[in-house]
Amino acid sequence: MVDLPDPHPGPDPHPGPGQVRIAVRAAGINPSDWKKREGLMDSELPQTMGHEASGVVDELGEGVADVAVGDRVFGFSVEGAAQAELAVLSYYAPIPPSLDFRGAAVLPAAIETATRALDQRGVGSGNTLLIHGASGAVGSAAVQLAVVRGARVIGTGSPANHDHLRSLGAEPVAYGEGLIGRVRALAPDGVDMALDVAGSGVLPELIELAGSPEHVVTIADFGGAQEHEVTFSRGDSGRAVHVLGEIGELIESGHFSLPVARGFPLAEIAEAHRVGEAGHVRGKLVLLVG
Structure with missing residues (x-):
């Protein structure tokens, strides 16, 4: 049986310098999620999950000038806490115009x-x-x-x-x-x-x-x-975060796409893990928030 995460594990996060906080609309699901759940990675407690998300900027960290509150962005939660209602992104970029939130949320890790x-x-x-x-x-x-x-x-x-x-x-x-x-x-x-x-x-x-x-x-x-x-x-060993800002042009020109295999409400995260862990999914699974 898969235990559901506590939807309110602590106080709301706030962005540090160079970071933004988003109201999460979608969060990608990756093998690292169930590996963490099974104790195969990052065994320290408490645990949070999710390294990639998309949503709407609702708070800016110090020095952030390239996006504004209300902008649609996608990116990485270095803290690994993107599968939540609010998430802090350390690396982010505007969502390409042709993508919705679920299509953007599956991009960063891949x-x-x-x-x-x-x-x-x-x-x-x-x-x-x-x-x-x-x-x-x-x-x-x-x-x-x-x-x-x-x-x-x-x-x-x-x-x-x-x-x-x-x-x-x-x-x-x-x-x-x-x-x-x-x-x-x-x-x-x-x-x-x-x-x-x-x-x-x-x-x-x-x-x-x-x-x-x-x-x-x-x-x-x-x-x-x-x-x-x-x-x-x-x-x-060093992330290739430069691709976040480069992928939009490839998507809009028709040179790149990454399909969403299936979306799950956040409350069905346990089932999302089961489907992902079973394999045989073309594209990526995504959690839908809000």
């Missing part, structure tokens, strides 16, 4: 994680990039952002997701046994870089295809990264 990994390997024009787990939220974001940079992208996914991967600009291959042969059929000389989004013990194959551990980065396999001397990308 686009920051994908961009950080691409930045760490310097993915750019002329590179061939293999993305393992390309059909999920982070994988889909990474495919589109790499294509915008001019890279050729090969993406692993189940056969049911191959048309989706093609629509994003990737060349799809099935994951599982025989992966190396399928990728080499598309790229006989291997790939320049590989990004592991899905884990599942595939790092040795990615290293063989990319030529060395230095050309591989994972966001999903911490133990494997240590064993195989592969970079494990995590937010505390």
